[in-house]
Amino acid sequence: MIVPLLKGLKITLTHLFKKPITLQYPDEKPVVSPNFRGLHALKVSHDRAKCVACYLCPTVCPAKCITVEAGEDQNHDKFAAKYEIDMLRCIFCGYCVEACPVDALTMTGEFELANYKREDFVFVKERLLEKR
Numbered sequence: 148m149i150v151p152l153l154k155g156l157k158i159t160l161t162h163l164f165k166k167p168i169t170l171q172y173p174d175e176k177p178v179v180s181p182n183f184r185g186l187h188a189l190k191v192s193h194d195r196a197k198c199v200a201c202y203l204c205p206t207v208c209p210a211k212c213i214t215v216e217a218g219e220d221q222n223h224d225k226f227a228a229k230y231e232i233d234m235l236r237c238i239f240c241g242y243c244v245e246a247c248p249v250d251a252l253t254m255t256g257e258f259e260l261a262n263y264k265r266e267d268f269v270f271v272k273e274r275l276l277e278k279r
Contacts, residue, residue: 179256179258185258189277201247231269
């Protein structure tokens with residue numbers, strides 16, 4: 148009768164002095180893995196997006212959440228005039244990042260994507276550009 152009680156107290160005391168597993172979330176942010184697939188970001192090169200509007204990312208996207216429209220500058224170089232990602236449809240598979248031939252797209256560690264309106268989940272080119 149006393150041995151099981153002592154075993155139970157031993158377990159309780161060992162858990163009392165362990166570091167807590169839970170985080171106080173808004174105050175304490177979790178450390179995400181370097182391989183974590185969070186919010187997308189368009190890389191910037193020479194003060195403009197690296198995207199050349201090749202349409203590979205919307206082609207490989209299984210959720211069909213990426214919209215690209217090409218534009219052309221004075222030097223006849225293509226660029227993404229319109230680039231949108233609907234985060235409500237995105238499954239964060241990362242195929243778009245793997246398919247990009249110019250390495251213009253990346254996935255960041257940002258995971259806080261909550262919004263109040265559906266329109267706010269459509270990330271346009273300006274919102275996706277890398278913050279410097």
